[in-house]
Amino acid sequence: MIIEFLPELTTVAVIAIFMAISPGADFVMIMRNSIFYDRRTGLFSALGVSFAIWLHVAYSIAGLALIISSSVLLFSLIKYCGAAYLIYMGYKSFKANTNLDLGHSRGNISALSAFKIGFITNALNPKTTVFFLSIFTQVVEPGTPLLIQLLFGAIISLAHLLWFSGVALFLTQPRLLLAFKRSKNIIEKMVGVVLVAFGIKIAVQAN
Structure with a gap:
């Protein structure tokens, strides 16, 4: 059965790789958590992103993708929630205490918190929502077995986990952290500005 759907699986795999590596809110958030906290925080945030993929898979398999794609109100709600979250996180980064070392735990973020940041960032990312609307309304057909749909989700989730990890x-390599440390004030402000910019861009984009 899997061989029969090999072309679709290959298509999803290629698209998933390009989707994961394309610059966006997920990348900036993983970068932020990795260099301003520590490697462990970055890895748990990456895990959160990969788990959030399964949320998109779940509503797509349940048929909610069609509802979201046809409901301007529902898609707008997801979009504005995602924008507000990015702006909030950007503001926190911009106003953060820059007297703390990069690459070392600040003592105020747990593994669960890091996971939640990655999860929420991806779950409320309209780019990911649009991607799944495309995959599950064009690549997936009414007769596509559930196992194959789950394989689509597994491929996309794994691509994100591997890339962001x-x-x-x-x-978080020592040499890079040393370089980041020399410009930590500027970098943290820039990360904050970029996240806010992503949030504003999402908010003003047409559906």
Whole structure:
């Protein structure tokens, strides 16, 4: 059965890779948590992003993707919630205490909190919602078995986990952290501005 759907699985895998590596709110948030907290925080945030993918898979399989795609109000609600969250996190980054070391736990974020940040960022990301609306309304057909749909979700989730875990591991190398530390005030402000900019961009974009 899997061989029969190999072209669709390959298509989803390629799209998922490009989706994961394309710059966006998820990337900025993983970068933020990795260099301003520690590697562990970045990895748990990456895990949160990959788990959030299954939320999108769940509503797509349940048929809610069609409802979301046809409801301007519902999609707008997701969009504005996501925008507000990014603006809030950006403001927190911009106003953060810059006297603390980069790459070391600030003592005020747990593994669960890091996971939640990654999860919420992806769950409320309209880009991800649009991606799943496209996949599950065009690639997935009414006769596509549930197992294949779950495989689509697993491929997308794994692509995000591997990419963002790699980002967290790369950014927390000692040499890079030392370089970041020299410009930590500027970097933290820039991250805050970028997150706020992403939030504003999402809020003003047409549905």
